[in-house]
Amino acid sequence: xxKALRIATNKYLVTAIVFVVWVGYFDRNxxxxxxxxxxxxxxxxxxxxxxxxxxxxxxxxxxxxxxxPKVLEKFAxxxxxxxxxxxxxxxxx
Numbered sequence: 001x002x003k004a005l006r007i008a009t010n011k012y013l014v015t016a017i018v019f020v021v022w023v024g025y026f027d028r029n030x031x032x033x034x035x036x037x038x039x040x041x042x043x044x045x046x047x048x049x050x051x052x053x054x055x056x057x058x059x060x061x062x063x064x065x066x067x068x069p070k071v072l073e074k075f076a077x078x079x080x081x082x083x084x085x086x087x088x089x090x091x092x093x
């Protein structure tokens with residue numbers, strides 16, 4: 001009993017426990033904040049990966065529009081509903 005009381009009143013142990021509790025729960029950079037920031041970082045990295053893939057697709061599409069007249073014509077017909085003078089266009093939505 002005396003040994004348990006001596007361990008519980010040890011100033012270094014009490015200080016260490018208070019420090020761990022303070023840093024873990026009450027500090028500005030507590031454990032929960034760190035987990036939220038880690039999740040935000042993972043989400044941002046996933047978003048960066050997605051956007052880089054989108055940029056690569058758009059560059060490929062841009063190169064196709066610049067270099068291939070058939071791709072340019074297809075793009076104009078699909079996105080801007082352009083047509084030749086002797087054609088009729090029917091749009092289904």
